[in-house]
Amino acid sequence: MKILVCISQAPDTTSRIAFTDGGKTFDSTGVQYIVNPYDEWYALVRGIELKEAHGGTVTTITVGGAVCDPVIRKALAIGADDAVRVDAEPTDAMQTAELIASYAKNQAFDLILCGKETIDHNGSLVPAMVAEMLDWPFIALATHLEVEGIEASLKRESAGGTEHVKVNLPLVLSASKGMAEQRIPNMRGIMSARSKPLNVEQGEAAAMSSVRQFSLPPEKGACKIIPADQAEELIRLLREEAKAI
Amino acid sequence: MSVLAIVSLKNGQPTKGGLEAASYAAAYAQAQGVEAVALVAGPMQSDGGLGATGIVRVLHCATELSDSSQWARLADAASKECGASGVVLTHDHTGRAIGPRLAVRLQAGMVSGVTELPNAGAVRKNVFSGKAMADVEVSSNTVVYSVTPNAFGVRDGGGTAEVSAFSAEVGEARERVTGFDPASADGQTPLPEADLVVSAGRGLKGPENWGIVEDLAKALGATTACSRPVSDIGWRPHHEHVGQTGITIRPNLYIAAGISGAIQHLAGVNQSKVIVVINTDPEAPFFKAADYGIVGDAFEVLPRLTAAVKALDA
Ligand SMILES: Cc1cc2nc3c(=O)[nH]c(=O)nc-3n(C[C@H](O)[C@H](O)[C@H](O)COP(=O)(O)OP(=O)(O)OC[C@H]3O[C@@H](n4cnc5c(N)ncnc54)[C@H](O)[C@@H]3O)c2cc1C
Ligand SMILES: Nc1ncnc2c1ncn2[C@@H]1O[C@H](COP(=O)(O)O)[C@@H](O)[C@H]1O
Numbered sequence: 001m002k003i004l005v006c007i008s009q010a011p012d013t014t015s016r017i018a019f020t021d022g023g024k025t026f027d028s029t030g031v032q033y034i035v036n037p038y039d040e041w042y043a044l045v046r047g048i049e050l051k052e053a054h055g056g057t058v059t060t061i062t063v064g065g066a067v068c069d070p071v072i073r074k075a076l077a078i079g080a081d082d083a084v085r086v087d088a089e090p091t092d093a094m095q096t097a098e099l100i101a102s103y104a105k106n107q108a109f110d111l112i113l114c115g116k117e118t119i120d121h122n123g124s125l126v127p128a129m130v131a132e133m134l135d136w137p138f139i140a141l142a143t144h145l146e147v148e149g150i151e152a153s154l155k156r157e158s159a160g161g162t163e164h165v166k167v168n169l170p171l172v173l174s175a176s177k178g179m180a181e182q183r184i185p186n187m188r189g190i191m192s193a194r195s196k197p198l199n200v201e202q203g204e205a206a207a208m209s210s211v212r213q214f215s216l217p218p219e220k221g222a223c224k225i226i227p228a229d230q231a232e233e234l235i236r237l238l239r240e241e242a243k244a245i
Numbered sequence: 246m247s248v249l250a251i252v253s254l255k256n257g258q259p260t261k262g263g264l265e266a267a268s269y270a271a272a273y274a275q276a277q278g279v280e281a282v283a284l285v286a287g288p289m290q291s292d293g294g295l296g297a298t299g300i301v302r303v304l305h306c307a308t309e310l311s312d313s314s315q316w317a318r319l320a321d322a323a324s325k326e327c328g329a330s331g332v333v334l335t336h337d338h339t340g341r342a343i344g345p346r347l348a349v350r351l352q353a354g355m356v357s358g359v360t361e362l363p364n365a366g367a368v369r370k371n372v373f374s375g376k377a378m379a380d381v382e383v384s385s386n387t388v389v390y391s392v393t394p395n396a397f398g399v400r401d402g403g404g405t406a407e408v409s410a411f412s413a414e415v416g417e418a419r420e421r422v423t424g425f426d427p428a429s430a431d432g433q434t435p436l437p438e439a440d441l442v443v444s445a446g447r448g449l450k451g452p453e454n455w456g457i458v459e460d461l462a463k464a465l466g467a468t469t470a471c472s473r474p475v476s477d478i479g480w481r482p483h484h485e486h487v488g489q490t491g492i493t494i495r496p497n498l499y500i501a502a503g504i505s506g507a508i509q510h511l512a513g514v515n516q517s518k519v520i521v522v523i524n525t526d527p528e529a530p531f532f533k534a535a536d537y538g539i540v541g542d543a544f545e546v547l548p549r550l551t552a553a554v555k556a557l558d559a
Pocket of ligand 2: 005006007008009036038039043061062063064090093096113114115116117118121122123124125126127
């Protein structure tokens with residue numbers, strides 16, 4: 001099985017979020033970058049498990065500059081065979097998807113595994129766009145994936161529960177929690193990652209959206225503390241003051 | 246010209262998210278002085294209440310579709326038929342699967358998870374998992390927006406919409422749905438749509454103690470949620486996990502018991518309108534993000550709250 005995993009980098013989940021340039025640019029001072037958790041924990045690990053079970057290869061693809069190389073090496077250390085970096089500044093989902101789709105088009109992949117969303121843009125857009133560009137089926141929010149011959153059996157989050165669905169390969173999916181368990185790279189993985197191929201490709205595509213302005217949510221007012229032995233008072237306040245129940 | 250809402254149905258009725266998408270589309274259409282149209286697929290009674298949200302015309306495809314590629318084709322044909330300059334979906338599994346496909350077909354810029362109507366050519370959405378907002382501009386003539394559940398609300402203006410049959414060449418279905426496991430047997434509102442949420446963390450000590458959480462949720466008609474470690478160790482199912490790497494929610498009321506309020510947890514819940522925190526530790530970081538707090542033992546406080554809710558309605 002020939003598997004492509006879409007890997008993006010994201011600011012560490014504990015990063016302080018701030019902006020410079022009058023709210024136009026994310027302030028990356030002191031920010032540690034990680035592999036986007038959905039891509040690493042779920043998409044990549046499931047890809048590697050399938051390769052271990054059925055044979056084949058796992059290639060990662062990242063749209064971004066050389067700053068992404070450390071997170072790409074992390075993905076290789078976890079167990080991907082090789083990596084591609086499309087050397088372009090990711091601007092919006094349409095552009096990123098087009099760069100991924102044009103790379104994937106002539107490579108005969110059976111599966112393209114993406115994360116549910118990036119934790120910085122929170123788009124959830126790239127995976128389905130890639131599927132449409134390739135005219136492949138797409139499963140959003142997949143929590144389970146098995147492959148048998150050319151048939152994939154999946155579970156996905158849907159309204160009020162989990163749907164079971166079957167679809168023939170090739171296939172694009174976005175992976176959500178439940179798909180796999182996080183893997184910590186071992187020493188051998190880290191050593192071998194250094195010599196695995198990281199191919200840099202050139203590419204160009206047009207973006208259709210851009211951020212005009214970032215802002216931070218308003219600060220919360222003070223928290224009203226209700227004594228534990230008057231817990232009933234909270235319910236009265238929720239009804240009469242907050243009008244929440 | 247028009248704005249088109251893609252509305253999903255459940256048991257012959259628009260979903261809450263579908264009504265929110267319709268309400269958003271109607272308000273957006275009104276602001277531009279164009280017509281608001283909705284597209285539905287599957288069996289539906291009369292206008293399904295879509296007229297009340299401000300939708301004027303409903304394009305009704307009689308066949309149910311679950312395949313995102315078929316849906317995108319249907320929506321593509323519908324947006325051409327009504328000359329849509331904007332298409333609105335819900336930011337749920339439909340907005341994630343159909344919206345981006347449609348955007349590619351229409352060569353339209355898409356903004357997902359919008360929380361407000363466009364203003365001066367930009368539309369607001371949450372980014373950094375709720376830690377910030379971005380005003381996004383789209384450069385294409387046509388735009389596709391998906392609306393964050395519970396952000397915009399459902400309009401109820403009392404009108405009725407004209408329903409006309411609609412069909413298009415949608416190609417073959419490639420997805421075959423073979424089963425469904427409901428998230429909860431007792432018909433709780435799905436977490437992303439829930440108005441009221443009762444959530445608990447490691448402070449509850451073990452899965453056997455969740456009865457007091459479920460009792461309060463039941464008394465309130467709320468949906469239950471949990472912190473990540475609780476679902477990781479299998480005390481609760483994965484679909485209850487809220488936070489940066491779980492589900493992002495914005496209910497009217499979020500009650501958190503025995504949750505410390507780590508930054509990754511807050512990211513998924515800090516858009517809730519009212520936050521209540523119950524924690525034995527007065528220094529728990531969650532109190533900084535809360536509107537109401539009780540410093541106390543969840544094992545004592547939760548049953549008292551349940552009793553007080555029951556007394557309220559008695
Ligand atoms: C990359 C990454 C992503 C993450 N994503 C998420 C996410 O999406 N969602 C998420 O929730 N976490 C996430 N986390 C984990 C997060 O950092 C915290 O570890 C987690 O939220 C803590 O869960 P908790 O509050 O239930 O447990 P704890 O931090 O152990 O807190 C338990 C709390 O219960 C209180 N308590 C104890 N006994 C009682 C009692 N009897 N009554 C009342 N209170 C009591 C304690 O004072 C304490 O504050 C993530 C972490 C990482 C590194
Ligand atoms: N720059 C990128 N390079 C490679 N893959 C990406 C990139 N951006 C997004 N993706 C993939 O698409 C998924 C959804 O991203 P998004 O649509 O930005 O929320 C991510 O989880 C990745 O798998």
